[in-house]
Amino acid sequence: MLELQQILWRSAGSEFQLRIPRLSIKPGITLLVGRNGAGKSSLLKLLATAQFPAAGEIRYNGLTVERDLPVIRSMIGFVPTGIELYDEMKAAKLLHYLAELKGGANQQHLDFLMDAFHITPFKTKKIKTLAQGIRQRIALAQAWIGSPAYIFLDEPLNALDSLERLRFIRFMASNAREQTIVVSTHELNEWDVWADQVIWLEGGQIRYHGSIEDWNHGLQLSVWEGQLDSVACSELDPAIILHMRSEDRVYTVRCIGQEPPAAHFTKQTTSLEDAYFIRCRCSDRSRSIG
């Protein structure tokens, strides 16, 4: 269990502050969502001990940074955005080297990770010759070296193709039972059946923390779908449209609202991303009213 108490972090170069009075993160996959600049990367860096709060405390199964930093770091796997790998090293060598740094290389475990992350065909290639997606898979694989109890991933799916995205999410889900994995993402629907919890950050504060099931319920707006011609479509408020596709000048529109925009629209099941859109929209509206 990860426990945060009275956390305050101030950005050195801006007015931004992250304030978390209290947060407990259970084992499993927790999605960290929010707009650009909400504080997701800042929170992940705090959790990964890559930076420290100005005030407050984070406990890792009772251990604290002040007393137990080396032990805590040995329990953490971290993939920040834009991680830089050693260009001149070969893929397998790099993973072996990183495993040595983490306290010892177990070749069987490294082979398992290279298979799981589909790195084996490229293991003798220099990092600089590899495609961006393969580099990202190496960056992800290194986080699992030593089977850490805590894994923090900042937009891990970036640069992965759709097959590799699914493969990675499945790997994570099948390995997440004993691990606490916090993953920031702008693509919620991909995690739909795999994630356990959601944390929604806005302006450095937690707006929601709870189960995936609760995230989609108790919303002020519903999701509607129906077909419109181009004239009716152009009269819709763009701010309520989630998705639109056209065929032979007929538009199939997925949108949000308390009521359907036209009588023939039908109510749809709310996806994780729909719920995010609704929550942001309601938050903007209450801010503009207040």
Ligand SMILES: Nc1ncnc2c1ncn2[C@@H]1O[C@H](COP(=O)(O)OP(=O)(O)OP(=O)(O)O)[C@@H](O)[C@H]1O
């Ligand atoms: N090292 C830093 N120096 C200065 N300001 C920073 C630093 N890191 C973050 N910030 C500021 O903190 C705020 C939060 O940034 P952060 O990167 O945590 O947001 P985010 O939710 O991860 O955004 P995105 O979705 O764009 O990645 C921003 O206003 C940013 O300018």
